[in-house]
Amino acid sequence: MILKRLLLVVGIIFMALACTNLKGPEKPKKLISKDKMVDILIDARLLTSANSKNKMIMRDSGLDMNNYVFKKHNIDSLQFALSNSYYSYYVDEYEEIYTKLTDSLTKLKEVLKEQEAKEWKEQTKREADSLAAVLKEKNKTVDSLNVNPIDKSVFKKPNGERLKKNNGEIDEEKLLEESIQEIEGLVEPISDKGFQ
Incomplete structure (x- = not known):
């Protein structure tokens, strides 16, 4: 019994000494x-x-x-x-x-x-400017070839006669309609009903 009390007292002393170091690192x-x-x-x-x-x-x-x-x-x-x-x-x-x-x-x-957004904008602008310069150069080349715009008054009907101008303008709907009628006479439509 005395030994138990002695061990208890020694244990408490060791614990007290160990707890004094809890103030943290220096x-x-x-x-x-x-x-x-x-x-x-x-x-x-x-x-x-x-x-x-x-x-x-x-x-x-x-x-x-x-x-x-x-x-x-x-x-x-x-x-x-x-x-x-x-x-x-x-x-x-x-x-x-x-x-x-x-x-x-x-x-x-x-x-x-x-910064990445700014660089992306700058890159996109450089690419757009480069593309615009190429297109501008291409247009200069086409202009330098002296290509005349198409004169719509020389369009011909499918049967060979020239289109008539309507108040100075070509009747494009009429031209399209006549072209479709001409093509329909040449090609028969194909139906998928016969293949079933």
């Missing part, structure tokens, strides 16, 4: 500022979200993707790990960093969409 000597952490996390997110083709291009150009972000921001991996551990323990501060990160990425996405 602030690192080279703590990265919140704004710089946002910039680092943005670069890391962009680098990891690159598609495989872009990653291959980066590797082929000699970019060390594992250390690029650290070199760019002039930090080392230990400094980042300690700062990240410190901020992640204090949830309010880490949430502030995360909020800035998501806002920045959202704004960056909007800017990229606007």
Whole structure:
């Protein structure tokens, strides 16, 4: 019974000593500022979200993707790990960093969409201008050949006589009607009823 009480007292003492370390990690000597952490996390997110083709291009150009972000921001991996551990323990501060990160990425996405839309408009305008220039050049070529417009007064009826002008205009409906009558006399319509 005395042994049980002794074990209980020793257990409570160990628990009390263990709980004194719950105040969180110590602030690192080279703590990265919140704004710089946002910039680092943005670069890391962009680098990891690159598609495989872009990653291959980066590797082929000699970019060390594992250390690029650290070199760019002039930090080392230990400094980042300690700062990240410190901020992640204090949830309010880490949430502030995360909020800035998501806002920045959202704004960056909007800017990229606007830029893509602008480039698309410019490309479409260049293509339309190019097409217009080709058509204009084609029209100049046709005009330079001195091609006269068709004189509708020389149209002939299917039987060979010339069409008469009606107040200076050709009766196109009459021409079409007469042409159809002429063709109907030459070709018999085919019915699909006999093939059933």
